[in-house]
Amino acid sequence: MTTSVELTRFRVAPEKVEALLAARPGMIADFEADREGFLGARLVRLPGDEWLDIVEWRSSADYAASSEKGPNRPGIKAFFDAIDSLVTAEEGVLSA
Template sequence: MTTVELVRFRVLPEKAEELLAARPDMLRDFEADRSGFINARLVRLPNDEWLDIVEWATPEDYAASREKGPNHPGIARFFAAIDSLVTAEEGALAG
């Protein structure tokens, strides 16, 4: 069953463009380096918060990605634009 990663975070208003500019490189790095990466969608929420919805083939793929952290420049640049983590959850795609 597909594993879904839900990460809610804050980005300072002056870093929002930086976050968006880093996104394509982050996704390319994930596609090249993260086994089981399926898709990611970024949602802009009110009050400088964002939600990243990332799909993984298995829970093991998601766990392995977490272990790697920001190990490529595009991923590191995206993470650097984030001010603070609000929540991080894992679930299974139900439909």
């Protein structure tokens, strides 16, 4: 079994950055409680109001199952609500 990596790049308006960062711990807690195979996540701030969320999953199937749930919990919804637009979303495989 290989570790799947979700790479999501998105834009956040400057006035919503505080809300995004405040919502992050709740999103992580909801993922830990409700998303089978969630291994961890890192949030990277990029130039030009863009961000990169790097999320590790035990498997591609776990990532797919999580995607199907969408923002089904308050912490996840609050984080998603702070995002203005999606730039890219892709999946990769973590190599040692």
